[in-house]
């Protein structure tokens with residue numbers, strides 16, 4: 279599981295600037311998908327090989343007793359509770375305030391690994407200006423400039439060292455490629471535990487214990503029709519003995535971690551509620567993670583023909599960015615429509631882990647170009663030369679050539695369509711990257 283780092287501090291110290299700096303590489307990928315709603319407070323980041331989740335917590339006033347600041351304080355406490363390490367941000371230019379002292383007191387009491395950083399420290403060559411921050415009783419002060427990107431790497435080094443990790447830790451777990459890691463995601467009450475318990479009660483499904491896993495292990499290995507799976511606990515869902523139980527609280531972090539460690543995510547929606555903002559957010563996280571997706575609209579038994587039609591249209595518009603995923607209509611309670619979902623999961627997994635050889639990709643690329651040339655941009659006409667596979671789950675196709683920065687989004691979509699058709703890719707995002715050779 280990816281470690282979680284929470285940014286905490288009073289308003290205006292530069293937390294969101296730091297957040298943006300930490301998450302910027304991933305943001306670039308997300309920007310390619312139009313119409314995607316994103317919760318700005320959670321993001322993916324990388325420190326060397328180590329991938330982690332960052333939470334930006336807004337302004338924190340631990341002593342606030344009412345209004346918006348109390349709500350923000352509540353959310354900050356939850357974020358801190360879910361974090362492995364806290365980065366407490368203060369303002370190197372503004373100096374210490376009473377609020378900083380309140381936050382420090384709160385964090386000291388909590389006893390969670392905490393790293394103190396003084397932002398806006400660009401141009402501060404000696405440490406003298408920072409000595410006052412030692413008053414906070416949180417040890418060493420680490421100067422950074424979020425705006426200029428200074429000191430970030432050593433801050434992360436210290437932060438991860440405090441939890442025994444480093445940039446050489448690879449969060450990509452090695453795992454048996456024949457086992458499909460499956461997460462069932464969805465907001466509370468869509469029917470996740472009902473569905474999983476229906477599955478686990480099926481005779482065709484054989485649960486087995488992996489050596490070394492405990493009773494409350496976070497995954498359940500099982501086999502169905504000769505295919506091995508590992509079911510991952512998700513937000514609001516915990517294994518209790520032989521059955522899964524829904525727990526009260528929904529946690530974005532747990533959802534993110536489960537999605538990230540899966541190969542395929544089954545996103546469950548509730549037909550009686552339609553697509554809510556929370557559904558769209560979860561769908562956005564799945565898309566960003568690059569995982570394969572199967573969509574299932576549960577409680578199909580509880581809606582009439584008219585509502586069904588409305589729902590289908592609503593999904594097509596609100597979750598348009600997941601149009602590569604197959605939609606299934608199911609009833610976990612009545613055990614209807616469940617068979618095809620297994621087929622779709624296997625198909626999504628095959629698509630996500632497909633192997634595409636350089637000669638075949640290059641031939642397809644050149645055929646596509648022959649069919650339709652990329653548009654000229656001023657003096658430049660992009661020249662697409664060859665392509666190779668750059669990754670799996672999600673599959674990435676890297677196109678090489680000249681002036682490729684002028685290739686339009688619509689041309690990339692055209693290429694994507696050709697590749698998808700040829701390799702019969704369903705249920706997985708496909709990323710196309712352009713590499714201009716100089």
Ligand code: GDP
Pocket residue numbers: 287288289290291292293294295296336337397398399400422423424425426
């Ligand atoms: P937040 O409320 O803690 O999320 O703070 P913001 O990220 O919104 O930043 C507050 C202000 O500080 C903005 O005007 C930023 O441009 C500025 N700021 C952020 N980081 C730096 C920095 O490293 N140096 C300087 N000089 N200003 C910064």
Ligand code: GDP
Pocket residue numbers: 464465466467468469470471472473514515523524576577578579580608609610611612
């Ligand atoms: P979770 O929070 O996502 O795990 O949701 P639960 O599995 O606890 O289900 C929430 C509620 O929806 C329960 O009252 C279930 O009985 C009900 N439910 C689950 N699946 C279905 C279904 O297929 N049809 C109908 N009508 N109700 C369902």
